[in-house]
Amino acid sequence: MQLINDRAKKFNGIPLSILDLAMINEGSNAGQSFKNSVDLAQHADKWGYNRFWLAEHHNMPGVASSATSVIIGHVAGATETIRVGAGGIMLPNHAPLVIAEQFGTLDALFPGRIDLGLGRAPGSDQATAFALRRTLQSSGNDFPEQLDELRAYFKHDPTARVRAFPGEGQDIPIWLLGSSDFSARLAAELGLPFSFASHFAPTYMMHALNLYHRNFKPSKDLEKPYTMLGINIIAADTDEKAQWLATSHQQMFLNIRRGITTQFKPPIDDVDAAWSEFEKSAVAELSNWPSTIVGSPETVKKKLEAFMDMTKADECIISSGIFNHEDRLRSYEIVSEMMA
Known part of the structure; x- marks a missing residue:
């Protein structure tokens, strides 16, 4: 299983990757979001990032990556060389055969560059989950069985009654993604790489990592544990500008807590006017997570080193919730300048 692009650069010996939600900015549209995603990926390819992942979400006016396999192919x-994949596909939303065929097709088109990250959450609310599945009998509870079925389609088995073409016999890296200990335990049991969503659920991060490392069983796919952690980085040339840019991410976090779905908001000058004292404390908690880093190059470098020292991650995947495309490019460029 090839996990690292041969041309990837590293930060303190650790490869860095990008998680993109193809955010739809307020007043913009999905078409522009996809253009921005492609432009970012092309820059990331040149800057030495290891992989570029897109995530499946539904019924969210600010996220355009719902047809995840389509945008991955785009x-x-x-x-040219950067690995591209799903971070992730929410497997309970799909027939495993369909995912095997889709990613078998992607791997046939772009050999050795496609990753398949899998999650068991719906990536939406219950009503949307029902609209996707037509039944709620398929849930995260049967995720291990769905995973077994999916993996079987990638094996060469001439005796199987149902086979995936493309898909059969193709070596596509499968990752398990999670924000709790469920996928950590399963990834350890199966000997698969594990990515934890510490960029939005840091509370259980160390617990999940310890479980994964403690219970890992070597497999034909992976000889030793491999972890990738999500991290928010909003970098700018000064701490002050980075803090201002981060108000877009803070508004998104606040709206999620309020149960509101909107397009991605531009930065605001008076951020305290946007929330109550209780909400302000929640946003302050977000800002204090080790997995959320906002600041100048010096600030980002120091905090990123501290995060890696604390977690011993094998890789970090960066999400940068920044409204203006040029500012987002600059944020990732700043981080790339730290890589050797």
């Missing part, structure tokens, strides 16, 4: 076709 990005992979516009780049």
